[in-house]
Amino acid sequence: MVLTAFFVVCNGYAASPVDEVIDSGKKYLQRYITDQAISEFTKAIQICPNDARGYSMRGIAYALRAKVRQDLSDFDRAIPDLNKAIELNPLDYYAYATRALAYNNKGDFDQGLSDYAKAIELIRAHGLYYDRALFYFGKQEYDKSWEYVRKAEVAGHNVHKQNPNFIKVLREKSGRQE
Numbered sequence: 001m002v003l004t005a006f007f008v009v010c011n012g013y014a015a016s017p018v019d020e021v022i023d024s025g026k027k028y029l030q031r032y033i034t035d036q037a038i039s040e041f042t043k044a045i046q047i048c049p050n051d052a053r054g055y056s057m058r059g060i061a062y063a064l065r066a067k068v069r070q071d072l073s074d075f076d077r078a079i080p081d082l083n084k085a086i087e088l089n090p091l092d093y094y095a096y097a098t099r100a101l102a103y104n105n106k107g108d109f110d111q112g113l114s115d116y117a118k119a120i121e122l123i124r125a126h127g128l129y130y131d132r133a134l135f136y137f138g139k140q141e142y143d144k145s146w147e148y149v150r151k152a153e154v155a156g157h158n159v160h161k162q163n164p165n166f167i168k169v170l171r172e173k174s175g176r177q178e
Contacts, residue, residue, distance in 0.1 A: 034064055034068065055082070056082065079102050089154060089156075093123050130149070133170075136148060137169075
């Protein structure tokens with residue numbers, strides 16, 4: 001029971017300590033306080049090591065710090081985190097775009113271009129998953145609607161958080177509690 005609850009919490013279906021730490025890190029990042037942001041994202045990784053968001057956000061923080069300080073070694077720190085984020089969530093277009101930036105700044109233009117192409121491909125699909133969930137809901141194909149809700153969330157669109165009324169109605173109509 002505890003393990004199931006931890007799994008659900010770590011995967012963004014409920015507010016959790018990892019969400020609070022990531023939100024805190026994002027606030028530091030928005031103010032360019034990169035050292036504190038990196039510290040917060042490191043805590044998030046420690047709390048939930050299988051959550052791609054901690055790695056992705058820490059990689060972004062390292063890349064931002066590299067740009068601000070003009071210190072290319074931070075790009076070397078960013079790349080492994082972004083690799084891990086992509087391993088855990090292959091649909092994380094921010095991770096691909098940030099890794100492209102890191103590779104470009106290190107002079108690996110081919111890898112950077114490849115990552116930018118992947119990020120662009122994923123951005124195009126990102127909102128479409130949610131749109132498909134709505135279409136299937138309209139057709140009363142609730143299992144298919146849930147399938148695309150999950151795909152949208154894997155792609156970074158937290159439907160449960162951003163569209164709770166849709167999820168509530170989908171739960172009622174489908175009899176499921178995802």
